[in-house]
Amino acid sequence: MNESTPLVRVRGLVKEHGDGESWVRAVDDVDLEVPQGQTVAVMGPSGCGKSTLLHLLGGLERPTSGEIWVAGRRTDGLSERALARLRRRSIGFVFQAFHLVDELTAAENVELPALLAGRSPRAARRRADVLLEQVELADRARHLPSELSGGQRQRVAIARALANEPQVVLADEPTGNLDSAATLDVLRIFADLRATGQTLVVVTHDERVAATADRLISMRDGMFVDDTQLAGTGTGRLGGLVGLEG
Amino acid sequence: MQDAVLAMLAKEPSHGYELRARLRRSLGPFGEPMNPGQIYVTLARLEKAGLVVCERSDAEKPDRKVYAVTPAGQERVAAWLTEVGWPKPDLVEFHLKLVAAAASRLADPVELVAAQRRELLRTLREAQQSALSEPPGSPATALLEGVVLRLQADLRWLDACERGYCRRRDESEDA
Numbered sequence: 108m109n110e111s112t113p114l115v116r117v118r119g120l121v122k123e124h125g126d127g128e129s130w131v132r133a134v135d136d137v138d139l140e141v142p143q144g145q146t147v148a149v150m151g152p153s154g155c156g157k158s159t160l161l162h163l164l165g166g167l168e169r170p171t172s173g174e175i176w177v178a179g180r181r182t183d184g185l186s187e188r189a190l191a192r193l194r195r196r197s198i199g200f201v202f203q204a205f206h207l208v209d210e211l212t213a214a215e216n217v218e219l220p221a222l223l224a225g226r227s228p229r230a231a232r233r234r235a236d237v238l239l240e241q242v243e244l245a246d247r248a249r250h251l252p253s254e255l256s257g258g259q260r261q262r263v264a265i266a267r268a269l270a271n272e273p274q275v276v277l278a279d280e281p282t283g284n285l286d287s288a289a290t291l292d293v294l295r296i297f298a299d300l301r302a303t304g305q306t307l308v309v310v311t312h313d314e315r316v317a318a319t320a321d322r323l324i325s326m327r328d329g330m331f332v333d334d335t336q337l338a339g340t341g342t343g344r345l346g347g348l349v350g351l352e353g
Numbered sequence: 354m355q356d357a358v359l360a361m362l363a364k365e366p367s368h369g370y371e372l373r374a375r376l377r378r379s380l381g382p383f384g385e386p387m388n389p390g391q392i393y394v395t396l397a398r399l400e401k402a403g404l405v406v407c408e409r410s411d412a413e414k415p416d417r418k419v420y421a422v423t424p425a426g427q428e429r430v431a432a433w434l435t436e437v438g439w440p441k442p443d444l445v446e447f448h449l450k451l452v453a454a455a456a457s458r459l460a461d462p463v464e465l466v467a468a469q470r471r472e473l474l475r476t477l478r479e480a481q482q483s484a485l486s487e488p489p490g491s492p493a494t495a496l497l498e499g500v501v502l503r504l505q506a507d508l509r510w511l512d513a514c515e516r517g518y519c520r521r522r523d524e525s526e527d528a
Binding site for chain 1: 380382383386387440467470471474475476477478479480481482483484485496498499500501503504505508
């Protein structure tokens with residue numbers, strides 16, 4: 108894959124659910140290209156199709172029609188087995204409800220994807236140590252999820268998503284269950300990831316999360332209605348907002 | 354600005370240089386573009402109004418004049434601190450813009466909302482980045498959080514405007 112090939116590329120993507128009265132077209136003929144290293148936020152009202160889009164990108168759902176390419180590889184027609192392998196190796200997922208394994212410690216949760224991908228226990232452990240350090244939870248490595256706050260659990264989940272050095276991280280409402288301070292911790296980690304060139308697609312209701320992205324896509328009724336670059340376009344108007352001339 | 358400078362002096366007598374440094378610490382990124390002469394102009398005005406007095410001055414360093422609050426100044430500080438005035442958000446202009454656009458059909462209100470949302474999100478991005486780069490425990494964090502929360506409220510108002518105008522548009526298309 109050369110530099111100019113987008114890391115994620117989608118053509119004519121359609122996803123329909125249900126039939127008869129309950130039939131909906133959740134994603135309606137969407138095209139998207141995400142270059143390597145870009146952070147993209149997708150916003151829109153509930154039911155606009157943004158979570159379905161993320162699930163399609165990550166191979167958690169299959170499209171009704173259209174093409175999906177991730178890291179130079181077409182994924183929409185892959186077998187279940189090949190898709191599972193792709194999800195393990197190339198994609199990191201972060202969910203609103205964390206989805207940690209309750210019986211495993213923070214460190215064991217972070218090691219799990221590396222072990223499943225066939226890394227040695229030692230390598231998995233080393234990687235988990237580095238990642239927990241990165242999300243500032245090294246001192247909680249031996250704690251079970253039930254012994255951690257919501258914000259700490261989400262940070263463990265982010266560390267887990269990074270275990271296999273994924274080419275893209277997909278996050279679905281990552282701050283949906285968090286208070287303001289914990290949200291800020293997650294935003295700080297996302298800002299660090301962005302600085303290291305991690306490609307990231309995040310679906311969110313939270314304007315603060317969206318505002319940390321390079322690019323913002325607005326969705327309505329399964330379609331993109333706006334696509335805006337946020338990066339590098341400072342308005343220099345902050346001073347005016349606090350009563351000081353900016 | 355006059356009230357804020359006066360209130361800072363209520364802690365202890367101080368000179369302009371020190372006041373400026375304290376103000377900058379409180380304001381974080383907002384303090385940086387502040388004109389350095391502004392504090393001295395403000396102190397001179399407060400002195401003229403009898404709210405502060407110059408306690409002592411060093412002839413070699415005129416910017417090291419030490420000022421103290423007078424009893425009248427104390428009273429003014431107490432009144433300022435307990436006053437419950439609040440800045441008015443200016444929503445009327447944008448609202449009337451949308452009304453005019455819809456009535457005259459010279460512009461699409463939904464498009465105006467989208468353009469405004471992009472602008473606010475860019476500002477929010479700036480505020481968020483400033484908040485993330487403040488050192489831990491910085492007093493300016495609270496100010497930046499206020500900016501972020503107000504922008505979020507404005508963005509929600511834009512969503513509400515958009516829903517309203519989308520509904521109206523759909524209804525007029527059905528009719």
